[in-house]
Every structure is written in structure tokens, then in C-alpha cells.
Amino acid sequence: xKLITFLLICLFPLLSFSQKQLKETEYDAASYSKYxxxxxxxxxxxxxxxxxxxxxxxSYPQDVVAFTTPEDFAEFNNGNLLFLLASVGNTFQNLKxxxxxxxxxxxxxxxxxxxxxxxxxxxxxxxxxxTGSVFVIDGPITNTSNPDVQQFIQKHPAVExxxxxxxxxxxxxxxxxxxxxxxxxxxxxxxxGPIDPQIxxxxxxxxxxxx
Numbered sequence: 001x002k003l004i005t006f007l008l009i010c011l012f013p014l015l016s017f018s019q020k021q022l023k024e025t026e027y028d029a030a031s032y033s034k035y036x037x038x039x040x041x042x043x044x045x046x047x048x049x050x051x052x053x054x055x056x057x058x059s060y061p062q063d064v065v066a067f068t069t070p071e072d073f074a075e076f077n078n079g080n081l082l083f084l085l086a087s088v089g090n091t092f093q094n095l096k097x098x099x100x101x102x103x104x105x106x107x108x109x110x111x112x113x114x115x116x117x118x119x120x121x122x123x124x125x126x127x128x129x130x131t132g133s134v135f136v137i138d139g140p141i142t143n144t145s146n147p148d149v150q151q152f153i154q155k156h157p158a159v160e161x162x163x164x165x166x167x168x169x170x171x172x173x174x175x176x177x178x179x180x181x182x183x184x185x186x187x188x189x190x191x192x193g194p195i196d197p198q199i200x201x202x203x204x205x206x207x208x209x210x211x
Contacts, residue, residue, distance in 0.1 A: 029182040029191040030203035033128040034079050036105050041155045046102040047094035081175040084152050086168045095134050104129040124185045126208045131179040139171030
């Protein structure tokens with residue numbers, strides 16, 4: 001009996017810590033994801049290579065760094081992804097052949113150390129991947145008067161020069177999100193799993209908690 005009592009006393013703080021940490025819910029993850037979309041401006045855009053690609057690897061995935069900004073205009077739910085893509089780029093050309101894509105955002109400096117006190121660990125940082133179909137909503141963009149382009153310029157000032165001086169054509173594109181997968185860090189502390197898009201769209205953006 002004394003042994004059982006001793007074990008309960010020793011284990012109770014650990015159990016309490018675990019229960020406290022596992023309170024993070026799918027809705028929390030949706031709020032954190034929306035915050036990341038609004039505040040992280042660069043991510044990785046994955047598409048499927050087209051058959052005429054110079055890489056000669058059709059049907060293989062291709063991943064490139066891309067700019068994004070959240071859509072915040074009336075005809076779309078806030079939180080969708082907005083891209084300004086050059087028609088000459090592989091991403092745009094791939095999407096013309098296969099509109100399906102993924103966009104991943106990874107916060108690289110979420111904390112100085114992870115929960116075990118080690119030095120900075122990127123796997124302890126939160127990240128989210130969006131999957132869906134990408135479609136053109138406007139273009140070619142010939143000037144910066146479009147309010148959606150203005151929103152893009154606020155996040156990415158270089159875009160103004162792209163449109164004014166580049167010989168290439170640019171198109172505003174949006175991802176119709178069908179799947180979301182969130183990793184908040186290590187699974188015994190944070191939420192890891194899918195997020196229902198409707199929960200994501202209804203969630204209010206909140207900054208993920210620091211360790």
C-alpha cells in the first residue's frame with residue numbers, strides 16, 4: 001500500500017503536466033494556422049511536373065519557395081491563400097496542366113529551445129500544409145491598382161517592381177483549400193493531425209504559444 005501511495009505521489013505531477021499540455025485542440029491548431037498564414041509571408045509551393053517540363057520528370061512533384069498572402073476580400077472566406085504567379089514560371093505552368101498543389105508554411109524561429117531544454121530544434125516548431133486546387137482569379141496583371149495586388153504589395157514590396165518593370169505576365173491565383181495538416185511540434189505536447197477546412201475558416205487567428 002505504501003508503495004502504491006508513493007508511486008501515485010511521484011506520478012501525479014507528470015500526469016497533470018501531460019493533461020495540461022494535451023488541451024491543445026483542432027480549433028486551437030486552426031487558429032494558429034490562420035495566424036501563420038497572416039504573418040508568415042514565404043512558404044513552399046508544391047505542384048506536379050507537366051509532361052513537357054524541361055526536367056523530363058512528368059508526374060513527379062516539384063517544390064519551390066513562393067510568396068503568399070491571405071485573401072481578405074468579400075467573395076472568399078478569410079484565410080484562403082492568394083498567390084501572384086509569373087506565367088513563365090514552372091509553378092504556373094504545372095498548375096495549368098494539373099491544378100492540384102500544396103503550400104507549406106514552416107516557422108523557423110519559434111523558440112530558442114524545445115521542451116527538453118536542448119538547443120534550437122526545428123522539429124519543435126509549428127508548421128502547416130494546405131492542399132487544394134489552384135485557379136486564376138485575375139490576370140494578366142498590368143498595373144498595381146487592383147486592391148488584391150495592393151494587399152500583396154503590402155506584404156511583398158518587390159511585387160510593385162515586378163509588375164512595372166518585368167517583361168513577364170503575372171496572375172493572381174487562389175487555392176481552394178480541401179485539406180489541412182498541422183504539426184504543432186512534438187506530439188506529446190502539441191496538436192498533430194488534420195484540420196477541417198470549415199473549422200479553419202471559422203477560427204480566429206491566434207499566435208501559437210511559446211515553449
